[in-house]
Amino acid sequence: MDIAAYMAEVGEQARAAATQVARSTTAVRNQALLATAEALDAARDALVTANIRDLENGRRNGLDGAMLDRLELTPERIDTMIEGLRQVASLPDPIGEITDMTFRPSGIQVGKMRVPLGVIGIIYESRPNVTVEAASLCLKSGNATILRGGSEAIESNQAIARCLAQGLAEAGLPESAVQVVKTTDRAAVGELITMPKYVDVIVPRGGKGLIERISRDARVPVIKHLDGVCHVYIDSHADPEKALAVAVNAKTQRYGTCNTMETLLLDGEIADDILPLLAPAFAEKGVELRGCERTRAIIDANEATEADWEAEYLGPILAVRVVDGLDGAIAHINRYSSQHTDSIITENYTRARRFITEVDSSSVMVNASTRFADGFEYGLGAEIGISTDKIHARGPVGLEGLTSQKYVVFGDGHIRT
Ligand SMILES: NC(=O)C1=CN([C@@H]2O[C@H](COP(=O)(O)OP(=O)(O)OC[C@H]3O[C@@H](n4cnc5c(N)ncnc54)[C@H](OP(=O)(O)O)[C@@H]3O)[C@@H](O)[C@H]2O)C=CC1
Numbered sequence: 001m002d003i004a005a006y007m008a009e010v011g012e013q014a015r016a017a018a019t020q021v022a023r024s025t026t027a028v029r030n031q032a033l034l035a036t037a038e039a040l041d042a043a044r045d046a047l048v049t050a051n052i053r054d055l056e057n058g059r060r061n062g063l064d065g066a067m068l069d070r071l072e073l074t075p076e077r078i079d080t081m082i083e084g085l086r087q088v089a090s091l092p093d094p095i096g097e098i099t100d101m102t103f104r105p106s107g108i109q110v111g112k113m114r115v116p117l118g119v120i121g122i123i124y125e126s127r128p129n130v131t132v133e134a135a136s137l138c139l140k141s142g143n144a145t146i147l148r149g150g151s152e153a154i155e156s157n158q159a160i161a162r163c164l165a166q167g168l169a170e171a172g173l174p175e176s177a178v179q180v181v182k183t184t185d186r187a188a189v190g191e192l193i194t195m196p197k198y199v200d201v202i203v204p205r206g207g208k209g210l211i212e213r214i215s216r217d218a219r220v221p222v223i224k225h226l227d228g229v230c231h232v233y234i235d236s237h238a239d240p241e242k243a244l245a246v247a248v249n250a251k252t253q254r255y256g257t258c259n260t261m262e263t264l265l266l267d268g269e270i271a272d273d274i275l276p277l278l279a280p281a282f283a284e285k286g287v288e289l290r291g292c293e294r295t296r297a298i299i300d301a302n303e304a305t306e307a308d309w310e311a312e313y314l315g316p317i318l319a320v321r322v323v324d325g326l327d328g329a330i331a332h333i334n335r336y337s338s339q340h341t342d343s344i345i346t347e348n349y350t351r352a353r354r355f356i357t358e359v360d361s362s363s364v365m366v367n368a369s370t371r372f373a374d375g376f377e378y379g380l381g382a383e384i385g386i387s388t389d390k391i392h393a394r395g396p397v398g399l400e401g402l403t404s405q406k407y408v409v410f411g412d413g414h415i416r417t
């Protein structure tokens with residue numbers, strides 16, 4: 001396959017489709033979402049068969065249990081994808097909303113209209129359900145999409161792509177409004193991120209390898225959805241019961257997500273009291289602790305090295321460090337955090353305020369688990385992911401994050417003097 005030619009064709013078709021999607025009505029886009037839900041429901045057998053092929057290939061290629069779990073399409077996960085499409089259809093349409101209308105002294109009326117971004121390219125992990133989530137949010141917000149899922153999910157994603165094409169066609173929208181890249185060759189990623197003529201923005205969801213590639217090569221604006229090296233800091237004014245509950249939840253509720261805690265920080269003043277409570281709770285869950293010297297003087301833990309403070313384990317391992325108060329915690333977080341999500345456990349109002357002001361991450365929390373960093377939990381209805389960028393969207397990105405605003409001006413033959 002000539003990858004450059006193939007991707008140029010995909011891009012050209014997406015650009016043409018974007019115009020049609022942008023001018024379609026809410027009802028038509030909702031019809032496409034609901035018809036896709038029906039198509040998925042009717043294609044359950046085909047989806048499972050395609051997914052079994054992916055799982056078999058994955059096993060042969062040595063994928064670990066966590067990766068296989070993310071790859072799997074169970075009947076319940078197909079239900080959730082179908083339900084997700086229906087939920088997105090029921091969300092308010094952000095497109096076309098005009099706000100901030102004011103009359104200027106000249107007599108013209110100036111406001112802002114919410115509009116789609118155009119063509120969005122999304123590069124994401126081997127989780128077939130993300131194909132449906134990303135496609136549905138982009139379509140609802142009036143965009144065309146080029147989806148490049150993880151290579152291990154290629155068969156499942158192509159089966160889902162057929163359902164999306166069917167849903168779009170039934171609503172009278174071009175099938176190329178959502179295209180799933182047909183090749184696993186990473187050269188296609190290289191093309192996607194260097195086609196500003198056809199692609200308006202790239203959303204990369206992934207880890208270190210993807211970060212390096214995007215930072216080096218992208219020539220299209222990027223909204224990074226990257227790794228989560230998330231922290232919980234237990235302050236000396238923490239309520240021990242809350243500290244225990246939050247720390248255990250932030251690490252163990254789901255190991256493989258970007259908002260899972262990877263490093264636990266404790267104020268030296270309370271480490272002696274809290275660590276002996278935390279250690280058995282983590283041991284019970286099978287979490288390996290890697291501690292600094294001060295931690296290992298209090299509890300049994302393996303030795304943490306510099307690499308552990310930077311690590312995103314995505315598994316049952318936790319780095320633990322005893323720090324000198326809030327200053328030590330903020331310094332550690334701003335040095336090692338990936339600016340995704342960080343939380344302080346404290347009953348002290350002033351320290352909580354300092355933490356949320358001085359920690360430079362997309363979500364900063366007080367007495368809450370980092371696992372809450374999620375579009376659904378924040379009330380956005382759904383999310384495309386969690387932006388670790390500062391512009392154009394930061395934190396969980398829902399429909400609004402996939403749009404922009406343009407100025408609209410109403411006159412009545414007004415001229416500037
Ligand atoms: N912030 C957020 O919203 C989210 C962040 N993540 C992060 O993703 C990571 C886990 O997912 P994982 O699947 O391991 O991520 P990877 O970065 O390994 O893969 C994600 C996607 O990027 C592609 N990719 C990776 N490296 C390159 C490269 N050098 N050139 C071109 N394409 C590349 C992969 O393609 P291929 O299949 O070819 O490897 C895949 O499609 C974690 O760091 C997690 O925090 C995950 C979900 C959401």
Ligand SMILES: N[C@@H](CCC(=O)OP(=O)(O)O)C(=O)O
Binds near residue numbers: 127258385386
């Ligand atoms: N916001 C999500 C996590 C983001 C996500 O999808 O991560 P992943 O499971 O690594 O693809 C959640 O809280 O479950």
